Amino acid sequence: MIRTGFGYRRPWYGPLIRGEVQPRVIEVVPDHFFARPEALRPLADRFAIVLHDVGCSIATPGLDPWRLQKLKEIVQISGALRFSDHLALTRSPGGLALGHLAPVPTTPVALQTCCDNLRRLQDVLGIPIAVENIFQSFDCPGMPVGDFLEVLLATTGAGLLLDLTNILLEARNRLEDPEERLKQFPVSRAVAVHLAGGHRGRRGWVDSHSRPVEVDSYKLLKLLRGRAAISDIVIEWDEALPDVQVIAAQADEARRWWES
Amino acid sequence: MSAAYEEHLEWYTRLLLHAPSRALLRKGQLPEAAEWLPMLDKLEEFAQSLIDKRVGEFRRALPRSLRLCPGLAVDYRSWLAENPAREEASVLPPGLVEALRAGPALWCGRSTSSSPAAAELYRFEVLSQASRIDGKERFLRTESPIHALYEALAEGPLPQEPEAAPHRYRFTTIVQWKPA
Numbered sequence: 001m002i003r004t005g006f007g008y009r010r011p012w013y014g015p016l017i018r019g020e021v022q023p024r025v026i027e028v029v030p031d032h033f034f035a036r037p038e039a040l041r042p043l044a045d046r047f048a049i050v051l052h053d054v055g056c057s058i059a060t061p062g063l064d065p066w067r068l069q070k071l072k073e074i075v076q077i078s079g080a081l082r083f084s085d086h087l088a089l090t091r092s093p094g095g096l097a098l099g100h101l102a103p104v105p106t107t108p109v110a111l112q113t114c115c116d117n118l119r120r121l122q123d124v125l126g127i128p129i130a131v132e133n134i135f136q137s138f139d140c141p142g143m144p145v146g147d148f149l150e151v152l153l154a155t156t157g158a159g160l161l162l163d164l165t166n167i168l169l170e171a172r173n174r175l176e177d178p179e180e181r182l183k184q185f186p187v188s189r190a191v192a193v194h195l196a197g198g199h200r201g202r203r204g205w206v207d208s209h210s211r212p213v214e215v216d217s218y219k220l221l222k223l224l225r226g227r228a229a230i231s232d233i234v235i236e237w238d239e240a241l242p243d244v245q246v247i248a249a250q251a252d253e254a255r256r257w258w259e260s
Numbered sequence: 261m262s263a264a265y266e267e268h269l270e271w272y273t274r275l276l277l278h279a280p281s282r283a284l285l286r287k288g289q290l291p292e293a294a295e296w297l298p299m300l301d302k303l304e305e306f307a308q309s310l311i312d313k314r315v316g317e318f319r320r321a322l323p324r325s326l327r328l329c330p331g332l333a334v335d336y337r338s339w340l341a342e343n344p345a346r347e348e349a350s351v352l353p354p355g356l357v358e359a360l361r362a363g364p365a366l367w368c369g370r371s372t373s374s375s376p377a378a379a380e381l382y383r384f385e386v387l388s389q390a391s392r393i394d395g396k397e398r399f400l401r402t403e404s405p406i407h408a409l410y411e412a413l414a415e416g417p418l419p420q421e422p423e424a425a426p427h428r429y430r431f432t433t434i435v436q437w438k439p440a
Contacts, residue, residue: 138303
């Protein structure tokens with residue numbers, strides 16, 4: 001049975017521990033527990049945990065050893081079922097930090113770098129790894145991102161964490177059909193799904209994780225039925241956090257769409 | 261790994277951190293620059309979003325200092341443009357890491373502060389939060405009881421400046437103080 005849940009955010013810690021909601025999976029950003037990894041234990045005792053990182057910068061040659069050690073500790077404490085990060089650049093080889101997920105140059109050398117880093121993550125963490133498509137407001141010169149992901153995942157055996165809302169909003173910004181855009185990604189390699197709600201900004205749609213999931217995202221979700229071995233669906237919400245019951249209801253809604 | 265790839269990533273990162281048009285102009289002679297020119301608007305937009313995000317994190321890390329001294333965010337934005345962040349091995353949230361990094365520069369010869377206690381409040385707010393999170397011991401000496409100003413800034417109207425009375429602070433997961 002598919003696991004549906006949401007990304008953990010600090011204000012929801014109490015309600016989760018008290019059992020006010022019962023998601024079937026909780027997605028945790030490891031950085032939130034770097035200072036006190038043991039604080040993750042009560043959550044891990046109650047819920048299935050998947051880890052979702054934002055800082056590996058898999059296109060940068062060489063993973064940060066300090067981060068790897070921290071991640072290993074978090075994996076051990078949480079008993080996480082899977083670790084994921086983005087197909088993204090967040091730091092330069094010289095140590096400049098972008099502070100956000102930037103599109104990756106999709107060249108053969110970048111592909112080799114990403115493969116090397118994913119294999120290292122697989123070796124060190126010892127749990128299944130997935131890579132997520134980011135929201136791209138522009139594409140770097142090189143091969144299409146979907147093709148890049150296909151080769152990356154086929155070479156390393158990693159899964160795809162498919163962010164359907166990113167695909168939907170990118171399609172709107174590029175005046176493309178969302179279903180056609182979805183076809184550009186290696187859907188059959190998807191192991192998990194992210195859904196969120198964005199908003200329309202001054203210059204187009206923004207993946208702000210600030211609103212309920214749109215029906216159009218759920219419609220894309222239904223297209224995955226029978227095409228991918230999805231194990232979990234996670235709702236993301238980062239700005240203007242609602243009560244935990246609201247996001248838990250979104251997770252239930254996602255399950256209804258998947259099972260309908 | 262290819263040195264050319266690393267060099268390209270370094271350039272690409274700077275392109276995103278600084279105004280892309282300037283970076284592209286500097287690389288105008290190189291063939292790959294032409295590939296990026298059609299995306300210039302998007303790159304400028306992305307670069308702006310990176311700065312906006314950093315400033316938002318900085319604001320969230322220093323709510324009381326920003327209340328007392330709203331111009332601080334503008335100063336940080338200007339400083340950040342010339343001093344991009346570097347990756348740090350830290351358990352602190354990014355806004356706090358930046359507040360620690362930018363502190364000395366922001367308070368050295370700055371003009372937007374109208375409050376003599378503002379610099380002390382900034383240090384108090386940053387150090388107390390950092391120690392509460394990472395548990396490291398930090399110290400501060402102030403010319404006034406800055407903890408009282410910090411508490412008074414939690415809500416309500418802006419408080420009066422505290423009277424001069426030097427204090428010493430010790431930060432761990434809690435804050436301890438005594439008159440100096």
